[in-house]
Amino acid sequence: MNVIHVAGTKGKGSTCAFTESLLRAHGMRTGFPQKTGLYTSPHLLRPEERIRINFQPISRTLFAEMFFEVYEGLDLTEDNPGPPRTLQLCALTAFHTFIKLRVDVAIVETHHGGEYDLTNVIPKPVATAITALGMDHVRQLGPTIENIAWHKAGIFKPGASAFSTLQDESPAAVLRRRASEKGVTLNFVDVEPDLPDSEPQLQVGVQKANCSLAVSVVKCFLESKAPQEQLKQEDILHGIRQYRWPGRFELLVEGKNKWFLDVAHNELSIKIAAGWFADTSERYVNNPRMVLVMRRII
Numbered sequence: 001m002n003v004i005h006v007a008g009t010k011g012k013g014s015t016c017a018f019t020e021s022l023l024r025a026h027g028m029r030t031g032f033p034q035k036t037g038l039y040t041s042p043h044l045l046r047p048e049e050r051i052r053i054n055f056q057p058i059s060r061t062l063f064a065e066m067f068f069e070v071y072e073g074l075d076l077t078e079d080n081p082g083p084p085r086t087l088q089l090c091a092l093t094a095f096h097t098f099i100k101l102r103v104d105v106a107i108v109e110t111h112h113g114g115e116y117d118l119t120n121v122i123p124k125p126v127a128t129a130i131t132a133l134g135m136d137h138v139r140q141l142g143p144t145i146e147n148i149a150w151h152k153a154g155i156f157k158p159g160a161s162a163f164s165t166l167q168d169e170s171p172a173a174v175l176r177r178r179a180s181e182k183g184v185t186l187n188f189v190d191v192e193p194d195l196p197d198s199e200p201q202l203q204v205g206v207q208k209a210n211c212s213l214a215v216s217v218v219k220c221f222l223e224s225k226a227p228q229e230q231l232k233q234e235d236i237l238h239g240i241r242q243y244r245w246p247g248r249f250e251l252l253v254e255g256k257n258k259w260f261l262d263v264a265h266n267e268l269s270i271k272i273a274a275g276w277f278a279d280t281s282e283r284y285v286n287n288p289r290m291v292l293v294m295r296r297i298i
Contacts, residue, residue, distance in 0.1 A: 001037075001098055002225055003122050004217055007110040007152040008131025010269055011165070011210040013040050014245050015131050016109045018214035020055055022231065022239035023105055026222065029238075030229045033104030039094040039119075040109045041087065044247045044263070051094045053101060055244075066097045087111055091118050105221065112137045115154025127220045128155045129213055130164040132206065133171045134268040146174050153178035161220045162186045165209050189216045194233065201243050204276050211240065249276055 149171035
């Protein structure tokens with residue numbers, strides 16, 4: 001498989017979704033890639049969402065078929081330590097699906113680590129990427145941000161281009177050292193100046209950073225696999241406009257009601273989600289008590 005492997009604390013799913021959308025937009029114009037695979041974790045509503053072909057979740061029937069082909073092929077003899085755990089089975093099922101359906105590219109999100117992550121069995125990814133780093137899953141990866149950076153950089157592989165969003169100096173130094181140890185050139189990606197300011201998908205600052213990282217990764221991928229077909233500005237604009245990632249900075253309107261949905265689950269995410277809500281909510285403008293609530297959250 002042609003794999004793009006993505007790790008990080010925040011923005012992994014968004015970056016993977018931007019990467020897939022940009023590649024799909026390029027494929028619509030040029031014919032490559034014709035078929036994209038996307039593996040993310042966790043799912044929002046149903047397990048099939050973890051495995052997507054051309055961004056569409058595979059059917060429940062296909063999910064079951066792929067799962068049991070994997071499970072029934074396992075060595076479950078008494079000498080074996082036991083069947084894989086849930087996340088291992090999900091990753092195996094995704095890899096099996098992508099191989100069997102012959103995707104042109106597979107964008108794979110780590111679960112929560114890097115070095116010892118269940119997805120880190122990919123020997124030769126085309127490119128690897130690290131999104132924003134922060135304090136999360138500290139019991140497994142901590143206790144410091146430097147420890148977390150060490151784990152995330154475990155996806156770097158010799159021969160695979162490596163990219164990262166801009167990081168604080170301490171974790172950035174760890175990423176550089178790990179890249180050097182693996183003989184990898186690490187590229188830190190700033191926000192692309194040519195990204196459109198008017199698109200609603202980029203109204204949150206962190207999404208511009210995630211999209212910029214995705215643009216760099218996609219350009220690298222195409223230079224390796226389709227050097228005659230570069231990523232054009234029209235592909236970027238198309239990819240941004242068709243981008244969708246449910247549960248992340250998502251606004252749903254039902255009659256007079258507006259629902260601001262975000263799956264923030266740590267302090268960093270909650271601050272960003274609160275800022276997004278404060279910037280976009282009409283209630284923030286008209287209700288002084290809401291201002292106080294949001295300030296307390298932040």
